[in-house]
Amino acid sequence: MYKLFSVDDHIIEPPGVWADRVPKKFQEAAPHVIEDEGRQFWVYEDQRAPTMGLNAVAGKPREEWQNEPVRYSDMIPGCYDPVERAKDLRSEGIFASVNFPSLPRFAGTLFLEFKDKELAQTCVSAWNDFVIDEWCPAAPELFVPMVILPLWDPKLAAAEIRRCVEKGARAISMVENPAPLGLPSFHTDHWDPIWEACVEADIPICMHIASSGKSTVLTTEEPGIVEIAAAFTRAAHSSVNMMLSPIPRKFPDIKMVWSEGGIGWIPAALERADRQFDRHRYWSRDTDDLLPSDVCRRNMWFCMIEEPIGLKYRSDIGVDKILWESDYPHADTTFPHTQDGAKIVFDGVPDDEVEQITHTNASALFKWEFVAPV
Amino acid sequence: MYKLFSVDDHIIEPPGVWADRVPKKFQEAAPHVIEDEGRQFWVYEDQRAPTMGLNAVAGKPREEWQNEPVRYSDMIPGCYDPVERAKDLRSEGIFASVNFPSLPRFAGTLFLEFKDKELAQTCVSAWNDFVIDEWCPAAPELFVPMVILPLWDPKLAAAEIRRCVEKGARAISMVENPAPLGLPSFHTDHWDPIWEACVEADIPICMHIASSGKSTVLTTEEPGIVEIAAAFTRAAHSSVNMMLSPIPRKFPDIKMVWSEGGIGWIPAALERADRQFDRHRYWSRDTDDLLPSDVCRRNMWFCMIEEPIGLKYRSDIGVDKILWESDYPHADTTFPHTQDGAKIVFDGVPDDEVEQITHTNASALFKWEFVAPV
Numbered sequence: 001m002y003k004l005f006s007v008d009d010h011i012i013e014p015p016g017v018w019a020d021r022v023p024k025k026f027q028e029a030a031p032h033v034i035e036d037e038g039r040q041f042w043v044y045e046d047q048r049a050p051t052m053g054l055n056a057v058a059g060k061p062r063e064e065w066q067n068e069p070v071r072y073s074d075m076i077p078g079c080y081d082p083v084e085r086a087k088d089l090r091s092e093g094i095f096a097s098v099n100f101p102s103l104p105r106f107a108g109t110l111f112l113e114f115k116d117k118e119l120a121q122t123c124v125s126a127w128n129d130f131v132i133d134e135w136c137p138a139a140p141e142l143f144v145p146m147v148i149l150p151l152w153d154p155k156l157a158a159a160e161i162r163r164c165v166e167k168g169a170r171a172i173s174m175v176e177n178p179a180p181l182g183l184p185s186f187h188t189d190h191w192d193p194i195w196e197a198c199v200e201a202d203i204p205i206c207m208h209i210a211s212s213g214k215s216t217v218l219t220t221e222e223p224g225i226v227e228i229a230a231a232f233t234r235a236a237h238s239s240v241n242m243m244l245s246p247i248p249r250k251f252p253d254i255k256m257v258w259s260e261g262g263i264g265w266i267p268a269a270l271e272r273a274d275r276q277f278d279r280h281r282y283w284s285r286d287t288d289d290l291l292p293s294d295v296c297r298r299n300m301w302f303c304m305i306e307e308p309i310g311l312k313y314r315s316d317i318g319v320d321k322i323l324w325e326s327d328y329p330h331a332d333t334t335f336p337h338t339q340d341g342a343k344i345v346f347d348g349v350p351d352d353e354v355e356q357i358t359h360t361n362a363s364a365l366f367k368w369e370f371v372a373p374v
Numbered sequence: 375m376y377k378l379f380s381v382d383d384h385i386i387e388p389p390g391v392w393a394d395r396v397p398k399k400f401q402e403a404a405p406h407v408i409e410d411e412g413r414q415f416w417v418y419e420d421q422r423a424p425t426m427g428l429n430a431v432a433g434k435p436r437e438e439w440q441n442e443p444v445r446y447s448d449m450i451p452g453c454y455d456p457v458e459r460a461k462d463l464r465s466e467g468i469f470a471s472v473n474f475p476s477l478p479r480f481a482g483t484l485f486l487e488f489k490d491k492e493l494a495q496t497c498v499s500a501w502n503d504f505v506i507d508e509w510c511p512a513a514p515e516l517f518v519p520m521v522i523l524p525l526w527d528p529k530l531a532a533a534e535i536r537r538c539v540e541k542g543a544r545a546i547s548m549v550e551n552p553a554p555l556g557l558p559s560f561h562t563d564h565w566d567p568i569w570e571a572c573v574e575a576d577i578p579i580c581m582h583i584a585s586s587g588k589s590t591v592l593t594t595e596e597p598g599i600v601e602i603a604a605a606f607t608r609a610a611h612s613s614v615n616m617m618l619s620p621i622p623r624k625f626p627d628i629k630m631v632w633s634e635g636g637i638g639w640i641p642a643a644l645e646r647a648d649r650q651f652d653r654h655r656y657w658s659r660d661t662d663d664l665l666p667s668d669v670c671r672r673n674m675w676f677c678m679i680e681e682p683i684g685l686k687y688r689s690d691i692g693v694d695k696i697l698w699e700s701d702y703p704h705a706d707t708t709f710p711h712t713q714d715g716a717k718i719v720f721d722g723v724p725d726d727e728v729e730q731i732t733h734t735n736a737s738a739l740f741k742w743e744f745v746a747p748v
Contacts, residue, residue, distance in 0.1 A: 063656040185595040221559040222615065225654045229647040229666065230614040233607040236639070240604040241596065262646055265610070268638025271683040273603040279705060280599045283440035292603065309645040309690060316683060331653060 002342040003372040005096040005359035008259040008303055008325035012053040012079040012102050021126040026119050031103055039070035042103050045114060053079055054102055058329030065331060079329045082138035092338035094326055095372040098144045100173055101127060106208035107175045108148030124150045132167045141371045146171040158193035165201040170366050176207040176238035186245040195251045204255040204365050209234045235261020236269050243273055243292035248299040257301045264310035266317045270296055301365060305332055306345045322357045376716040377746040379470040379733035382633040382677055382699035386427040386453040386476050395500040400493050405477055413444035416477050419488060427453055428476055432703030439705060453703045456512035466712035468700055469746040472518045474547055475501060480582035481549045482522030498524045506541045515745045520545040532567035539575040544740050550581040550612035560619040569625045578629040578739050583608045609635020610643050617647055617666035622673040631675045638684035640691045644670055675739060679706055680719045696731045
């Protein structure tokens with residue numbers, strides 16, 4: 001059996017995440033679940049979310065993937081119940097799992113839109129407390145706590161990182177590129193307090209595809225599968241952007257993970273970035289002589305689900321930079337056929353390299369003791 | 375010496391392209407060159423272009439690449455003079471060359487913005503006549519005529535294709551994705567007249583990176599090198615979009631080239647697209663069972679400049695789908711070190727495969743008799 005550390009899964013929030021934690025004055029405005037027209041809705045401030053569990057398809061036949069869940073009962077319990085989740089993951093050979101939010105979006109960008117920023121900050125902390133105090137303790141050796149940030153204020157974000165690290169957080173979720181959200185880009189010092197706090201705690205920064213919000217497809221005519229199939233271009237663009245930014249040059253110990261972006265495109269991206277860095281160095285940059293590929297090999301990690309071609313190129317990527325993910329309960333997940341899929345994917349890869357990719361790389365990066373049955 | 379067919383070069387238009395061709399009533403509004411404040415400017419309708427030769431850096435030291443030319447005399451003559459261009463190319467071992475426009479942009483999208491569409495159509499045809507009647511005859515065995523289209527009207531575009539094919543055109547330049555320009559997407563039948571005309575004439579459709587206009591980087595803080603280094607993500611996104619569109623399924627004989635997009639990312643893109651196509655087929659498409667990779671291998675070609683990693687993966691891409699380009703006179707060009715570069719790039723690739731990539735693939739695709747000195 002492959003012993004797997006999944007660095008990208010998704011919590012569908014149960015109804016009490018905020019209701020159980022925020023002070024009375026925020027109960028009405030913080031996200032809570034109501035019943036209306038025979039379905040359930042998340043409501044917050046003056047908004048209503050269109051789905052109860054975005055893309056929560058685990059356990060459903062593919063023919064039904066177009067129907068977004070409108071009630072908790074439309075999802076398998078492992079989506080929102082950490083005890084059931086732990087059973088599902090262990091049955092697949094997954095013994096560690098890092099989770100992104102759903103309602104708050106991958107990097108908590110929902111709260112950027114909140115009018116009341118005191119409420120927003122309370123909601124960010126409530127999600128983090130839910131993860132650390134309630135979700136993860138349900139299977140403490142399995143769930144690796146990752147937290148979100150109040151993205152509108154990097155100093156506040158740094159304080160939240162330190163607060164959560166104190167409580168056991170082992171990673172943060174960050175937007176892959178803040179510019180499309182209208183926030184200062186990574187080519188500024190705006191975000192430095194966040195990087196400082198992460199380097200100080202030596203925790204990785206996880207950047208999920210599509211966490212910057214914008215789609216490159218701008219009409220409603222394109223079928224959804226185009227964005228899904230081409231999603232690696234977001235990880236490619238945002239990681240190249242980071243390789244050429246001042247951040248890894250200013251924070252040489254920073255550790256960044258591109259989640260759900262795949263791996264097979266990396267050698268080509270590095271080849272192109274290095275060639276252009278060399279050609280355009282005289283006018284376009286005020287950085288040191290570190291090549292983009294040097295930055296990548298020092299500061300970046302990438303994730304794969306099922307990529308035989310990507311693994312074929314593993315020596316050009318760096319076997320030590322490849323992590324595995326399950327993406328439970330989203331459409332990319334291998335659940336409930338993880339072990340069968342892994343047999344095909346890892347066919348021909350030497351055992352020591354399989355161990356690196358399936359769990360030892362992640363275990364070292366997240367400083368997480370990986371406990372799998374012998 | 376490597377014998378090279380370049381499928382992606384750029385004409386810097388000399389001053390007479392439109393002035394020598396459009397009727398008197400359009401002389402003032404059609405693009406023409408004026409002198410002002412000690413520099414030269416292209417002016418058209420009520421607009422003034424910011425540069426005389428976007429990114430025309432061939433022959434300049436890299437330290438000076440930031441300075442856009444403000445006069446013809448800021449560029450080497452091969453930028454705008456076809457006789458000088460032919461000398462430059464032949465000296466590099468390049469014996470066939472397909473050229474994109476500069477002032478009209480890669481696919482002629484400048485004319486989409488013209489208020490007077492009769493003027494716009496006249497200007498499109500004038501550029502095409504310039505290429506076929508003036509530029510290409512300066513070295514008729516070397517320059518492969520490619521034309522642009524009146525993109526605001528697909529039927530008009532189809533008529534222009536037929537007019538130009540009659541005169542010798544061997545390719546069209548088309549936008550990689552019309553959606554970001556506010557035009558109907560490739561998931562409609564809007565563009566069918568264009569595909570029909572191209573299939574009828576059996577000519578390839580060349581789609582240059584960035585021809586869809588929009589950048590994925592939305593702030594002014596990012597240095598230009600990010601877009602240059604990450605530019606392959608545009609070709610990746612637009613080609614995956616095309617693989618999943620109705621077009622190649624409706625026109626199985628269509629031939630499409632992604633220009634300046636590189637090749638090393640292709641195996642990963644196909645792996646991901648096929649996996650997602652399989653997973654999401656039940657809800658997201660109404661196409662046949664052709665996999666995205668089947669479409670790619672049947673209908674698509676890709677270009678490389680200097681990509682040893684891309685060539686290492688050539689058997690996963692398909693050696694018959696790889697074309698070579700020079701990008702003269704832009705910053706990606708190998709000029710004036712093409713042969714030295716090619717020695718490094720093609721090191722270890724068998725001779726017959728080098729021949730395919732350097733010229734026989736392109737010669738067959740463009741139906742162009744490739745004449746190189748023996």
